[in-house]
Amino acid sequence: DQQVKQNSPSLSVQEGRISILNCDYTNSMFDYFLWYKKYPAEGPTFLISISSIKDKNEDGRFTVFLNKSAKHLSLHIVPSQPGDSAVYFCAASAGGGADGLTFGKGTHLIIQP
Amino acid sequence: ETGVTQTPRHLVMGMTNKKSLKCEQHLGHNAMYWYKQSAKKPLELMFVYNFKEQTENNSVPSRFSPECPNSSHLFLHLHTLQPEDSALYLCASSQDLTDNYGYTFGSGTRLTVV
Numbered sequence: 272d273q274q275v276k277q278n279s280p281s282l283s284v285q286e287g288r289i290s291i292l293n294c295d296y297t298n299s300m301f302d303y304f305l306w307y308k309k310y311p312a313e314g315p316t317f318l319i320s321i322s323s324i325k326d327k328n329e330d331g332r333f334t335v336f337l338n339k340s341a342k343h344l345s346l347h348i349v350p351s352q353p354g355d356s357a358v359y360f361c362a363a364s365a366g367g368g369a370d371g372l373t374f375g376k377g378t379h380l381i382i383q384p
Numbered sequence: 385e386t387g388v389t390q391t392p393r394h395l396v397m398g399m400t401n402k403k404s405l406k407c408e409q410h411l412g413h414n415a416m417y418w419y420k421q422s423a424k425k426p427l428e429l430m431f432v433y434n435f436k437e438q439t440e441n442n443s444v445p446s447r448f449s450p451e452c453p454n455s456s457h458l459f460l461h462l463h464t465l466q467p468e469d470s471a472l473y474l475c476a477s478s479q480d481l482t483d484n485y486g487y488t489f490g491s492g493t494r495l496t497v498v
Contacts, residue, residue: 273426280424307487314388314474314489315427360427370440371417372487374427 274298275363277375285383290348292378294361297342301363305372306335306346309358318359319346348380356382387411390475390490397465398498405460405493407475413488414480416458418450421472421492433458434481465497 276295284290292306302323307315321328321335321344328335334347348355361375388409397403407416418430432440433452447469449461458475475490 275426307489312491314390314476314491315487316489317487362427371429371432373429374419376424376426 272297273375274301275361275373275375277361277378279378280376281379281381283381283383284351286353287350290346290351290355290380290382292346292348292359292361292380294344294346294375295342296344296361296363298363298365298373299342300365301373303364304335304337304344305362305364306333307360307362307374309360309377315360351380351382353382353384356380388475388477388488388490390473390493392493393491394494394496396496396498397462399465399467401465402461402463404462405473405475405495407458407460407490409456409475409477409488411477411488412479413477413483414455415478415483416452416455417476417478417487418458418460419474419476419489421474423471427474431460432481439481462495465495467497470495470497 274297305320306318308318309315319330319333319335321337337344358377358379360377362372391406414435416433419427421427430444431450436452451459472492474492476487478487
């Protein structure tokens with residue numbers, strides 16, 4: 272059973288608009304959430320994270336929102352740029368990370384010119 | 385050379401072959417990980433090493449055998465694999481097990497079992 276779910280395999284957004292990627296989780300022990308970005312033929316790279324004690328974290332064009340009651344988080348990218356086209360993975364950890372990160376399946380974001 | 389380096393980038397092997405995947409990091413990290421990414425599936429954690437000691441084995445079949453001779457090197461020895469083992473195998477490292485945002489991934493080894 273997947274503990275981290277990304278239900279949209281792909282998302283197409285026009286350049287300059289807002290991209291919203293969603294992620295749901297089932298494990299209430301998760302207390303740290305991360306987004307990774309992956310280009311073809313490269314490994315995932317860390318993008319942004321949020322602790323469960325916060326509901327929002329912002330870094331430039333990227334903002335992550337956490338709704339603990341709904342067990343839902345989202346990544347907002349605004350404005351979207353062509354270089355943002357990649358696969359985005361949601362990940363979560365519990366208890367200090369000793370069990371590693373649990374990843375979702377990823378969402379392929381395509382930014383259209 | 386910096387970052388996490390994985391070799392080979394691509395590997396095709398028969399079901400009776402024995403091969404090894406190599407991962408090397410020059411970041412001074414103490415924790416290293418093997419992940420498996422199959423088509424249309426999440427990244428699956430396989431093994432975790434912390435200061436060369438294995439701390440996690442996520443019910444991985446014995447045909448996958450990890451080895452961590454030191455904190456900079458991690459191997460995944462493969463033998464008698466099945467076609468369903470074909471996947472992208474990713475190595476990652478972090479400063480330690482609590483360094484959640486510090487994972488650095490390699491580019492992966494694309495494995496095809498024929």
